Amino acid sequence: MIKTFFKGVGYTFLSCVLSLMFVFFSVIFLKSTVMTVIAGLCTLFILCGLHINYAYFEAKRQRVSDKTQKKNFSLKVPFIMSMGAVLPLVAMWSVLMISRTGLIMDVLGIYKLANEHFLLITAFMCDGIKATEISTSDCLLLFAVNFIPFFPVFITYFITYHEIDIRKKIFYEK
Numbered sequence: 001m002i003k004t005f006f007k008g009v010g011y012t013f014l015s016c017v018l019s020l021m022f023v024f025f026s027v028i029f030l031k032s033t034v035m036t037v038i039a040g041l042c043t044l045f046i047l048c049g050l051h052i053n054y055a056y057f058e059a060k061r062q063r064v065s066d067k068t069q070k071k072n073f074s075l076k077v078p079f080i081m082s083m084g085a086v087l088p089l090v091a092m093w094s095v096l097m098i099s100r101t102g103l104i105m106d107v108l109g110i111y112k113l114a115n116e117h118f119l120l121i122t123a124f125m126c127d128g129i130k131a132t133e134i135s136t137s138d139c140l141l142l143f144a145v146n147f148i149p150f151f152p153v154f155i156t157y158f159i160t161y162h163e164i165d166i167r168k169k170i171f172y173e174k
Helices: 002-023 025-031 032-067 074-099 106-116 114-127 134-144 148-161 166-171
Strands: none
Touching: 002 032, 002 074, 032 074, 032 114, 032 134, 032 148, 074 106, 074 134, 106 114, 114 134, 134 166
């Protein structure tokens, strides 16, 4: 269980690195708003795609293990996996909020670099230079955004574990 939790943390860090690399390679094109939106969506897809992959393979492995051990499905596993994916993001947000109060140095630039997968949101919400310039509503939005990986992980795990065929449900059943 703990290993699965830390895999979620690892996938979040991997998505940070890949998103950062993507943005560094496309920084020339980020001068226009349209390209910023496209890059922001691409980095968000990197984050969600990695977490969907993680949840899919963990659910397949757990399903096989549970069938051989005759165990029932538990919501605890996908919940812990999802929280593992969210933990680094909430930790970075917490550091930003401490910086916003002035207790530590300003980390807004570091926060933006570490959260490149939320480029679209941070580019428009945190257009200031200092963390103290972020409004309360923007802080709440940034906190809510941190839970984006929770849903793909949880839903993918649930669908994969129960072998639900979404295509069949949408197209073939009435």
